[in-house]
Amino acid sequence: MDPVTLELPHTLQRPGHAVAQEPMTRPAGPIVTGTSVVAFKYRDGIIMAADCLASYGSLARFRSENRLFKVNETTLLGAAGDMGDFQYMKHKLEDVMTHEYDMDDGQRLGTKSVYKCLSNIMYGRRTAINPLWNAYVVGGVDGGERVLGYVDLYGTTYTADAVATGFGKQIAIPMLRRRVEGRADEISEEEAVAILDDCMRVLFYRDCRALNKLRRAKVTAQGVEISEPYSLETNWTYAESIVGYGA
Amino acid sequence: MFRNQYDNDASTWSPQGCIFQVDYASEAVKQGTAVVGLKSKSHVVLAAVKRSPNELASYMKKIIRIDDHMGIAVAGLTSDARVLSNYLRTEAMRSKMVYGRALPVGRAVNAIGDKAQINTQEYGRRPYGVGLLVIGHDDTGPHLYEFSPSGVVSEYYGYSIGARSQSARTNLERHFEQFADMSLKELIVQGLRALRDTMPQGKQLDSMNTSIGFVGADAKMTILDGDDTQPYLDLLDEGDAAMDTE
Amino acid sequence: MRTATAVAAPIEAHGHNHWSPYVDNGGTTLAIAGEDYVLVASDTRQSDGYAINSRYEPKAFVLSNNAVLGTSGCVADAKRLCEVLEQRAQLYQHKHDRQISTPALARLLSNTMYNRRMLPYYVFPVLAGLDSEGRGAAYAYDAIGSMERVTNSCFGSAETLIQPFLDNQVARNNQRGADPERLLTRQEALKIAIDAFTSATERDIYTGDYLEIFIIDAAGVHKETRELKHD
Numbered sequence: 001m002d003p004v005t006l007e008l009p010h011t012l013q014r015p016g017h018a019v020a021q022e023p024m025t026r027p028a029g030p031i032v033t034g035t036s037v038v039a040f041k042y043r044d045g046i047i048m049a050a051d052c053l054a055s056y057g058s059l060a061r062f063r064s065e066n067r068l069f070k071v072n073e074t075t076l077l078g079a080a081g082d083m084g085d086f087q088y089m090k091h092k093l094e095d096v097m098t099h100e101y102d103m104d105d106g107q108r109l110g111t112k113s114v115y116k117c118l119s120n121i122m123y124g125r126r127t128a129i130n131p132l133w134n135a136y137v138v139g140g141v142d143g144g145e146r147v148l149g150y151v152d153l154y155g156t157t158y159t160a161d162a163v164a165t166g167f168g169k170q171i172a173i174p175m176l177r178r179r180v181e182g183r184a185d186e187i188s189e190e191e192a193v194a195i196l197d198d199c200m201r202v203l204f205y206r207d208c209r210a211l212n213k214l215r216r217a218k219v220t221a222q223g224v225e226i227s228e229p230y231s232l233e234t235n236w237t238y239a240e241s242i243v244g245y246g247a
Numbered sequence: 248m249f250r251n252q253y254d255n256d257a258s259t260w261s262p263q264g265c266i267f268q269v270d271y272a273s274e275a276v277k278q279g280t281a282v283v284g285l286k287s288k289s290h291v292v293l294a295a296v297k298r299s300p301n302e303l304a305s306y307m308k309k310i311i312r313i314d315d316h317m318g319i320a321v322a323g324l325t326s327d328a329r330v331l332s333n334y335l336r337t338e339a340m341r342s343k344m345v346y347g348r349a350l351p352v353g354r355a356v357n358a359i360g361d362k363a364q365i366n367t368q369e370y371g372r373r374p375y376g377v378g379l380l381v382i383g384h385d386d387t388g389p390h391l392y393e394f395s396p397s398g399v400v401s402e403y404y405g406y407s408i409g410a411r412s413q414s415a416r417t418n419l420e421r422h423f424e425q426f427a428d429m430s431l432k433e434l435i436v437q438g439l440r441a442l443r444d445t446m447p448q449g450k451q452l453d454s455m456n457t458s459i460g461f462v463g464a465d466a467k468m469t470i471l472d473g474d475d476t477q478p479y480l481d482l483l484d485e486g487d488a489a490m491d492t493e
Numbered sequence: 494m495r496t497a498t499a500v501a502a503p504i505e506a507h508g509h510n511h512w513s514p515y516v517d518n519g520g521t522t523l524a525i526a527g528e529d530y531v532l533v534a535s536d537t538r539q540s541d542g543y544a545i546n547s548r549y550e551p552k553a554f555v556l557s558n559n560a561v562l563g564t565s566g567c568v569a570d571a572k573r574l575c576e577v578l579e580q581r582a583q584l585y586q587h588k589h590d591r592q593i594s595t596p597a598l599a600r601l602l603s604n605t606m607y608n609r610r611m612l613p614y615y616v617f618p619v620l621a622g623l624d625s626e627g628r629g630a631a632y633a634y635d636a637i638g639s640m641e642r643v644t645n646s647c648f649g650s651a652e653t654l655i656q657p658f659l660d661n662q663v664a665r666n667n668q669r670g671a672d673p674e675r676l677l678t679r680q681e682a683l684k685i686a687i688d689a690f691t692s693a694t695e696r697d698i699y700t701g702d703y704l705e706i707f708i709i710d711a712a713g714v715h716k717e718t719r720e721l722k723h724d
Binding site: 129131150154158169170 | 549
């Protein structure tokens with residue numbers, strides 16, 4: 001009689017057995033995704049925007065997702081990529097901030113420390129070949145200094161006057177290079193909003209995975225403020241003349 | 248052999264509410280030469296007398312650097328202090344690696360306080376036989392803490408532990424209200440003045456037996472030994488001369 | 494080998510099942526050693542495919558013993574490697590109560606890198622400082638820690654443009670009448686480093702923006718920043 005062999009689903013197999021079978025596989029990419037985050041420095045702090053869409057492949061699956069997260073009084077986090085991984089990261093950062101609160105010793109975890117902590121998590125996961133499939137933008141005011149940084153699923157980090165993820169890197173950054181780079185100190189909040197809305201409008205025109213319902217957030221010395229969702233005015237009349245659009 | 252029947256281990260109370268093993272460990276602190284700590288609005292200073300076990304030996308190290316922003320002074324078993332300083336150094340490096348920030352001084356002291364507490368409650372352990380003065384400068388300014396074998400940690404404007412430290416504390420208590428606005432130099436001299444009061448009859452502070460440590464907003468943790476302490480010892484003497492003429 | 498992630502956004506799913514943990518962020522670092530000094534020069538551009546991430550993201554780091562670590566390759570790995578090396582140098586100082594020497598740090602870097610043999614740091618570092626005789630010392634490495642003391646070295650995206658130039662102008666290889674043993678003066682080295690980068694910037698799109706030059710001598714580390722082409 002044949003011995004009865006119990007086939008476990010491969011996700012439940014013990015690591016020792018997995019070697020004998022086939023190499024362990026992990027989800028090779030993001031599932032539910034958010035698109036660009038755009039952010040830059042202006043006179044009073046950092047301004048950032050992200051739309052409210054979480055896509056499932058090419059399906060516009062969730063239309064009121066918030067991709068901007070207030071980490072603490074001085075730190076704002078914007079996320080692109082897998083929304084599940086983003087929620088995991090939010091929980092992790094909440095744990096860190098709760099621990100800080102529990103210490104109750106007047107110490108504050110500044111934006112730079114949050115950024116460092118976040119980068120370490122991302123680098124650690126990529127080194128374990130089990131990356132969190134995100135690109136994050138961290139903005140904040142740390143001891144009177146504006147901080148704007150980027151970290152992605154490789155643990156790549158950089159700071160700049162203007163930072164964007166994904167499609168925003170292709171479309172918003174060239175606009176921001178002209179309008180922000182080198183003159184961040186001169187930009188008023190009014191102008192910053194105008195520049196940011198222009199970027200988000202063009203992104204909505206050209207990025208199929210963007211939605212005309214977005215949130216804007218700013219970090220100043222006064223703290224973090226995340227807006228309610230709003231829409232931009234668009235004009236599609238000249239779309240007719242673009243080859244391949246309509247007629 | 249034993250003073251009483253309640254001091255066999257650190258996990259037995261005496262009917263008077265003492266844990267004798269902890270009391271004995273605190274006695275070990277008093278065997279060490281004195282160390283003094285005091286702080287102003289911008290700096291914290293340590294001053295210590297080093298002991299040479301015999302004529303042929305070098306002087307024992309009393310002040311240990313933990314990180315650029317933190318240092319400790321030791322009274323008691325130096326070997327126990329080394330275990331604690333290694334732990335503090337690792338924690339300081341971890342804080343830098345994980346959060347990119349200097350380890351907050353209060354958290355550092357509480358961490359070793361927790362380690363010490365375990366030794367006062369678990370059977371088969373020995374309390375640390377060392378007291379520390381921990382100085383450091385972090386986001387909330389300069390700090391001076393005392394760590395003791397009982398696991399108690401306290402923060403001070405000025406404090407002293409070790410042999411005859413009561414004399415130094417008396418001196419500090421007389422002057423502590425002026426510490427806040429002192430310059431680093433004044434603070435060091437003030438520390439030496441308190442330290443001098445702990446010296447036994449016929450012994451003087453000199454460049455061989457004095458150790459000075461300081462840290463501040465604009466100064467990384469620095470330890471002065473040997474000839475580097477002479478300028479401050481000279482200032483101490485000058486101060487005395489000035490006082491005599493008054 | 495450069496992974497072209499420019500068009501495919503990094504957050505996009507890869508079609509196949511295997512994900513590479515490495516990216517090449519471009520940029521170039523060189524080192525020239527002299528009699529009583531050593532020079533390190535790096536550009537500050539950081540790229541991801543065809544996108545410039547930042548125009549000013551330094552990739553050469555001053556360590557606590559006044560040695561300079563110049564990097565190129567994957568910035569995530571480079572930054573971590575630098576942190577790990579700095580902490581190991583700190584441990585050395587705690588243990589021995591003195592700063593680690595450059596030759597000892599050079600070997601420590603080699604071991605640190607070889608420790609990650611199974612998932613190497615994708616970094617090609619040069620380490621520069623003074624040796625125990627006060628002479629300029631530069632060390633060049635591959636990604637798994639193989640090391641060599643050199644008088645000149647260049648790694649990174651413009652390596653193929655700059656290294657032959659250094660072979661000719663610094664090492665003076667195969668030149669009639671030239672003395673290959675002669676080390677460059679400080680002024681010569683500075684001039685060659687600047688020329689190497691301004692020329693490389695003409696042809697290599699991954700090198701540019703700013704040039705940071707570190708000159709290490711007995712007095713310490715002097716840093717100089719110059720502008721390169723921003724295009």
